[in-house]
Amino acid sequence: MKKVLVVDDEKSIVKGIKFSLEQDDMQVDVAYDGEEALSLAKENNYDIILLDIMLPGFTGLEVCQMVREFSDVPIIMLTAKGDDMDKILGLEYGADDYITKPFNILEVKARIKAILRRNTKNVPEKKDTATIETKGLKIDCDSRRVYIEGKEVNLTAKEFDLVYLLVSNPNKVYSREQLLKTIWGASYPGDARTVDVHVRRLREKIEATPATPQYIHTKWGVGYYFHE
Numbered sequence: 001m002k003k004v005l006v007v008d009d010e011k012s013i014v015k016g017i018k019f020s021l022e023q024d025d026m027q028v029d030v031a032y033d034g035e036e037a038l039s040l041a042k043e044n045n046y047d048i049i050l051l052d053i054m055l056p057g058f059t060g061l062e063v064c065q066m067v068r069e070f071s072d073v074p075i076i077m078l079t080a081k082g083d084d085m086d087k088i089l090g091l092e093y094g095a096d097d098y099i100t101k102p103f104n105i106l107e108v109k110a111r112i113k114a115i116l117r118r119n120t121k122n123v124p125e126k127k128d129t130a131t132i133e134t135k136g137l138k139i140d141c142d143s144r145r146v147y148i149e150g151k152e153v154n155l156t157a158k159e160f161d162l163v164y165l166l167v168s169n170p171n172k173v174y175s176r177e178q179l180l181k182t183i184w185g186a187s188y189p190g191d192a193r194t195v196d197v198h199v200r201r202l203r204e205k206i207e208a209t210p211a212t213p214q215y216i217h218t219k220w221g222v223g224y225y226f227h228e
Contacts, residue, residue: 002116003027003044007037007060008052008078017050020105021112034058041067048112051095052078053086061093068094072144074115074157078103091197096158097184114185118161132167134228137206137215139164148206158183159202163226166216170228173219199224 004021008014009032018028029044031037034057041049041063049067053060064075077090077098087098099111132139138147144160146153155163161183166174174182176192184194203210217227 001025001027002047003029004112005029005031005037005040005044005046005049005051007031007034007050007055007063009033009055010052013052016105017108020109024109024113032056034060034063037063038066041071041073046073048074048076048115050076050078050108050112053080053090061089064090064093064095068154068156070154072154072156072160076108076111076115088193088197091194092201094156094201096156097188115157118157118183118185132164134167134170135214137167139167146206153205155202155205156198158198159205162198162202163206163216166224166226170226173222173225175223179223195224 004026006014006017006021006028007030011032014030014032018030021028029040029046031040034055037049037051037055038058051060051063055063058066060077064077067073067075074096075094077086077095079086079090079098079100090098097111097115099108130140130142132141136149138150139145140147141164146155146160146163162179165179165182176195179195180188180192199216200210203213203216206215207213215226217225219225
């Protein structure tokens with residue numbers, strides 16, 4: 001049974017999402033403010049968190065950022081319709097996806113299930129190995145952990161998928177559109193900015209000097225690749 005945390009200060013929204021997800025045999029915890037959400041995230045191992053941006057106490061962005069300090073659980077942000085800045089900030093702070101309000105509960109369920117499927121199956125493997133090691137970078141595919149010079153780096157689910165895909169296919173250039181389709185899925189409504197934000201965050205975590213990366217390189221006008 002998948003375990004989900006739903007966070008929103010509008011109780012009617014929380015009630016509707018909780019009821020709908022429970023119909024699909026998911027275990028659902030709820031929180032109505034940032035402090036409660038952070039506390040539950042620390043005390044439980046959730047498969048996914050649905051997190052509203054506008055919350056009393058800690059904002060959703062603050063909660064997302066703090067959760068990322070100790071967990072790579074997938075996080076879907078709920079943002080105001082048409083507020084692109086909230087979407088970009090959510091990705092910058094470590095969110096994996098976003099849904100704009102007002103939303104259809106069927107869209108929410110579809111997005112949750114898509115992320116859960118991707119995290120279970122991961123991106124297609126090129127090598128039949130549980131560990132990939134190159135240039136001081138180590139990827140433990142089974143535990144979905146990444147190490148730089150022996151030190152673990154805390155990546156989000158999407159950041160892991162990105163580095164795994166690129167490192168598994170050295171010197172192959174992926175366009176932003178290819179990465180968006182492969183990592184986020186063909187039906188994902190986001191655009192190339194989503195990929196750029198995640199690559200920038202990934203570089204900040206794994207590169208000694210993000211401005212002159214040794215792992216994730218840019219092919220100008222094309223996309224990104226791992227230089228072996």
